[in-house]
Every structure is written in structure tokens, then in C-alpha cells.
Amino acid sequence: MSDSETVIQAEQIRHAYTPGRYALNGLSFSVRRGEVFGLLGRNGAGKSTLIKVMTTLLRPSEGSLRVLGLNPARDGRRIRSRIGVVQQGESFDFTTVEGNLDIYGVLWGLPADERIRRRNELIARFGLDDLRRRRSFDLSGGQKRRVQVAREFMHDMEILFLDEPTVGLDVIMRRTLLDSIRAEVRRGLTVVFTTHNLEEADYLCDRIAVVDQGRLLALETLENLKRLYGGRKTIDLTVSGTEGEAFYRSLRTRLGEDSTVTVSGRSAVILASDPKGALAVILALAQERGVGLDWLNVRQNTLEDVFLKSVGHEGESIGSA
Amino acid sequence: MRMGRVWEVALKDFAELSTNKAALFGLIFIPALLTLLGVASTYMVTREISLGHLSAAQAPAAIYASLLLLLLIPTTNSTVVGSMSVVLEKTGRTLEPLLATPIRDRELLWGKAVPPLAIGVGGAYLAFGIVFLAGDIFLASAHLPIEFPGGMGLFAMLVLATLLGILSTFVSLLISSRSKELRTAQWFSFIVALPVFGGVIAAFAILPHSWVDYSVAVAVLVALTAVIIWWTTDRFERVTILLGSP
Numbered sequence: 001m002s003d004s005e006t007v008i009q010a011e012q013i014r015h016a017y018t019p020g021r022y023a024l025n026g027l028s029f030s031v032r033r034g035e036v037f038g039l040l041g042r043n044g045a046g047k048s049t050l051i052k053v054m055t056t057l058l059r060p061s062e063g064s065l066r067v068l069g070l071n072p073a074r075d076g077r078r079i080r081s082r083i084g085v086v087q088q089g090e091s092f093d094f095t096t097v098e099g100n101l102d103i104y105g106v107l108w109g110l111p112a113d114e115r116i117r118r119r120n121e122l123i124a125r126f127g128l129d130d131l132r133r134r135r136s137f138d139l140s141g142g143q144k145r146r147v148q149v150a151r152e153f154m155h156d157m158e159i160l161f162l163d164e165p166t167v168g169l170d171v172i173m174r175r176t177l178l179d180s181i182r183a184e185v186r187r188g189l190t191v192v193f194t195t196h197n198l199e200e201a202d203y204l205c206d207r208i209a210v211v212d213q214g215r216l217l218a219l220e221t222l223e224n225l226k227r228l229y230g231g232r233k234t235i236d237l238t239v240s241g242t243e244g245e246a247f248y249r250s251l252r253t254r255l256g257e258d259s260t261v262t263v264s265g266r267s268a269v270i271l272a273s274d275p276k277g278a279l280a281v282i283l284a285l286a287q288e289r290g291v292g293l294d295w296l297n298v299r300q301n302t303l304e305d306v307f308l309k310s311v312g313h314e315g316e317s318i319g320s321a
Numbered sequence: 322m323r324m325g326r327v328w329e330v331a332l333k334d335f336a337e338l339s340t341n342k343a344a345l346f347g348l349i350f351i352p353a354l355l356t357l358l359g360v361a362s363t364y365m366v367t368r369e370i371s372l373g374h375l376s377a378a379q380a381p382a383a384i385y386a387s388l389l390l391l392l393l394i395p396t397t398n399s400t401v402v403g404s405m406s407v408v409l410e411k412t413g414r415t416l417e418p419l420l421a422t423p424i425r426d427r428e429l430l431w432g433k434a435v436p437p438l439a440i441g442v443g444g445a446y447l448a449f450g451i452v453f454l455a456g457d458i459f460l461a462s463a464h465l466p467i468e469f470p471g472g473m474g475l476f477a478m479l480v481l482a483t484l485l486g487i488l489s490t491f492v493s494l495l496i497s498s499r500s501k502e503l504r505t506a507q508w509f510s511f512i513v514a515l516p517v518f519g520g521v522i523a524a525f526a527i528l529p530h531s532w533v534d535y536s537v538a539v540a541v542l543v544a545l546t547a548v549i550i551w552w553t554t555d556r557f558e559r560v561t562i563l564l565g566s567p
Contacts, residue, residue: 017564052417052563055421056421056559057417057420057421057559057560057563058560058563058564059560076559077423077425080421080422080423081423083421085418085421086418087414087417087418087421088414089413089414089415089416089417089418090415090418091333091410091415091416091417091418091419092333092418093337093415094333094336094337094339094340095333095336103329103333104422106325106326106329107326107329107422107423107424108422108423109323109325109423148418161421
């Protein structure tokens with residue numbers, strides 16, 4: 001390994017499902033031992049493909065990748081025996097919860113007594129006691145997710161890859177799951193985590209990579225990402241009537257390139273480096289056009305604003321990889 | 322190769338198959354129909370001999386002709402189950418979590434091979450057992466001076482059934498692992514499996530019925546099966562399974 005603390009090292013990796021159309025397009029990054037590394041991006045951004053490449057399910061078409069110091073193309077099985085992967089699909093739907101955990105014990109070659117000990121411990125830790133004899137097929141989406149995460153802990157691992165693990169979970173269950181992941185991170189586990197949910201990325205991740213169209217748009221610590229936009233504030237605005245589109249078109253022109261206007265119907269999110277000036281422009285334009293304002297709010301930037309800004313400008317990098 | 326892993330994959334596939342009612346119907350209906358036809362054929366042969374329409378010397382050929390039809394069971398059942406096996410998991414995205422574990426490609430392949438083999442070859446054994454038993458009963462009750470093909474005849478048929486089952490299983494698994502949708506997998510699997518079945522039938526219909534001819538035919542089938550197993554094992558790789566590339 002180039003650095004003893006680096007567990008994943010990617011250099012200009014590209015992957016094309018069909019020739020010339022890259023799902024991953026020149027990604028370079030590294031993941032350090034013991035950190036929670038978030039992959040943030042909209043649907044089709046390349047997050048799941050990246051997870052598949054890192055977990056040896058797909059080979060990069062170009063570039064170099066080392067996972068735990070090993071080459072995935074040559075040492076796939078050695079890598080897989082040292083990682084855990086929670087994916088969006090489910091493999092053992094027709095087995096009981098208990099059976100699911102047992103299977104993972106068998107797949108990782110645990111002796112029977114150790115398997116039973118770990119299984120019982122995980123069933124208790126993940127609150128699955130009432131469900132242990134039910135088939136995964138009959139569980140709710142959230143309960144299934146808990147089983148999927150719990151069974152990964154049947155074996156020892158150095159990196160846990162989580163591909164949108166909280167999809168379908170209610171708020172309480174989501175927080176329980178994130179807390180149990182946090183607890184494992186405190187014990188030294190490295191986590192690579194993809195999500196659409198910016199709040200949970202904010203809650204869990206040490207560093208966040210924003211991916212769009214297979215490219216890395218930003219890679220920073222959460223604090224740095226927010227600091228990059230620290231001088232800016234966000235204005236939430238909703239106009240009344242049907243003039244929204246024309247109003248926002250004029251607003252964009254008047255605010256210029258210093259501000260970003262993301263429109264959704266009658267509402268818009270405006271990232272402004274000069275919020276006072278932007279407010280004056282908004283009010284003047286509304287008065288001039290006779291447009292009523294249903295909602296106007298000025299607030300500090302959130303991760304969501306950073307995300308919108310980064311993916312809104314195709315190819316523009318806002319951090320250092 | 323760890324047998325525990327192979328067995329877990331097989332159990333998982335059996336569990337999934339048990340919930341697929343349409344597939345189960347086909348897997349039971351065709352063998353049941355063929356078994357019924359086999360029993361009816363042996364009854365008809367016995368009756369024709371009793372009525373003097375067929376000589377005792379013609380009886381073995383007539384009986385074997387009806388038995389050969391039962392070889393469709395390992396061919397069709399193993400092909401149906403094998404061709405569904407990988408491609409349905411790919412389209413349902415249920416294979417990826419399993420592929421991300423330390424399971425070896427070979428363990429996955431053999432685990433996937435167990436259900437089509439058990440259903441195809443096991444079904445054929447059962448069908449042959451029923452038809453042989455019925456044949457013995459018909460001939461014995463008619464007090465005819467001929468014997469239904471005995472232990473060696475049954476053994477010869479079971480060897481053929483086993484080889485056809487293995488061949489169909491591995492061909493269909495290889496095709497299923499390279500296909501992106503079920504219909505393609507089934508279509509191409511049958512395109513390969515049915516001519517092999519036809520070849521076996523033709524060989525035994527044309528060749529004189531001697532053990533030497535039988536041994537040559539079986540040796541050819543064994544060689545073909547070995548090549549298919551080797552080829553499938555060589556080409557069954559998790560990376561290409563997910564991409565479904567040829």
C-alpha cells in the first residue's frame with residue numbers, strides 16, 4: 001500500500017458498460033482507514049458502479065485501483081474475504097432471519113459454535129429477536145435492511161461498503177442503523193457509503209465525494225465543503241401566481257454569475273454570495289412585475305445546497321480530490 | 322471447494338424455485354405426462370404381443386423406443402431450471418450480494434448446478450423406475466415368454482439420463498450466466514440441448530442394440546459432457562456474469 005493508512009487508492013479509474021460510454025470517468029481518490037467516506041450523487045451518477053468496482057464485482061476498464069493494498073483484478077477473493085457489502089438487492093429472501101445470518105457465517109467459513117454465538121449476539125444488537133424465525137421475504141423494507149446490515153457483521157472485516165442502506169427505513173430505524181454503523185467505526189471499521197440523503201451523509205461521513213456523470217465534482221471533509229460556501233447564504237423563495245418561470249428567468253439575469261438559482265415550479269433556491277444585494281434585487285423585481293411573494297427565507301448553507309451547486313454545474317470541480 | 326457454500330447456494334435456489342408455481346407446474350407436468358406415456362406404451366407392447374400382432378423378437382426394440390422418450394425429462398427439466406438459475410437473479414439484482422462474498426466462482430457454479438441436476442436427473446430416475454416396474458407387472462401378468470429389459474437395461478437408461486442431465490445443466494447455466502433476459506437464456510439453452518437429445522435418440526434408434534454400440538455412444542456423450550463442464554467452469558466468472566457479455 002502506498003500509505004499504511006490508505007485502504008482504497010483509485011487513480012483515474014474509468015468503467016464503460018458499453019464502449020465509449022463511461023459510467024465512471026477518470027475518478028481519483030483515496031480512502032483512509034477508519035473513516036466514513038460518503039459518495040453522494042443523484043440517480044445514475046455512477047455511485048453503485050463505483051461500489052461494484054471497489055468490491056471486485058466489476059473491473060475498471062482503465063486506471064489503477066488498490067483495495068487493502070491488493071489488486072481487485074488479481075486478488076478479488078482475498079479482498080472479498082476482508083470486506084462487507086450491503087447492496088440494494090437481496091440474495092436470501094426465502095430464508096429466515098436466523099438462516100440469513102447463518103448463511104453468511106458459512107460463506108465466511110466460521111465454525112458452528114462461533115456462528116451461533118455471533119448470530120445470537122447480532123440478533124440482540126440489531127433488535128431482530130421477534131423476527132428471527134420469519135422469512136426475509138415477509139419482512140418490511142426496513143426490517144430487511146436491518147438483516148442485511150446485521151449479517152455483514154457475522155464476519156470480521158476492514159471495510160464495509162453500504163449502497164444506500166437506509167432506503168425504505170423510517171426515521172427511527174434510520175437513526176438506529178446509522179448509530180450502529182458509527183459504533184463500528186469507533187471500533188476501527190472503515191465505511192464507504194452511498195446515499196441520496198444529505199442529512200445522513202452530514203450525520204455520518206468524515207469526507208464526502210460528490211459524483212455526477214461518472215466524474216468526481218468534489219471531495220472534501222464536510223467542514224471544508226461547507227466552508228467553501230461559507231461566505232454564501234441560501235435564499236428560499238416561492239412566488240405566487242403563474243409568472244414564476246418568467247420571474248426566475250429575469251432574476252437569473254439580474255443576479256448574474258455570482259448567484260445560483262435552482263428552480264422547481266413556483267419555488268427556487270438561490271445561493272448568493274451577497275444575500276443583502278440579492279434580496280434587494282428580488283424585492284425590486286417582484287414589485288416591478290407585480291408578482292407576490294408567498295415565502296422568502298434566508299438561511300445558512302446546508303450540504304444540500306452544496307450538492308445542488310456542485311451537480312448543477314456540470315464538470316466544475318469545487319474541491320480538491 | 323467448500324461443500325457448505327455449494328449447499329447454501331443450492332438450498333437458496335431450491336427455496337426460490339419452490340415459490341415459482343408456473344415453473345413447478347411445468348417441471349411436474351411434463352415428466353408426469355411422459356411417465357404416463359411410457360407406462361401406456363409398455364402396456365400396448367404387451368397387449369400387441371399377447372394378440373400376436375408383434376413378435377417376441379420385436380418386443381425389446383419396441384419397449385426401448387418408448388423408454389428413450391423418457392430421456393426428455395433430464396433434458397427439458399435441467400434446461401428449464403438451469404437457464405432460469407442465473408439470469409433471473411441478474412434481472413432481480415439478487416445475485417450481487419452473493420457475488421460480493423468470498424464464495425468462489427466454482428462453488429457458485431456447482432451450487433447452481435445442484436437444483437437442475439436433482440430435478441432433471443432425479444425426475445428421470447423416478448420415471449424410469451415407475452415404467453420398469455409397470456413393464457415387469459404387465460409382462461408377468463400376461464405370462465409372455467419375454468422379459469422386460471432388466472437391471473442392465475435400467476442401468477443403461479439411467480446412465481444416459483444422468484449424462485443428458487449434466488450436459489443440459491451446464492450448457493444452460495453457461496448460457497444463463499451470459500444472458501440478459503430469461504427468454505434468450507431458455508431459447509439458446511434449448512437450441513443446444515435438444516439436438517443433443519435428438520442425437521442420442523437417433524443413435525439408439527439406428528444402431529443395432531449391442532453393448533459395444535451402447536458403450537461407444539456413451540463414451541461420446543461422456544466426452545461431450547466433460548468438455549461442456551470444463552468450458553462452463555472456465556467461463557463462469559463473476560465479472561462476466563454481471564455484465565452478461567458473450
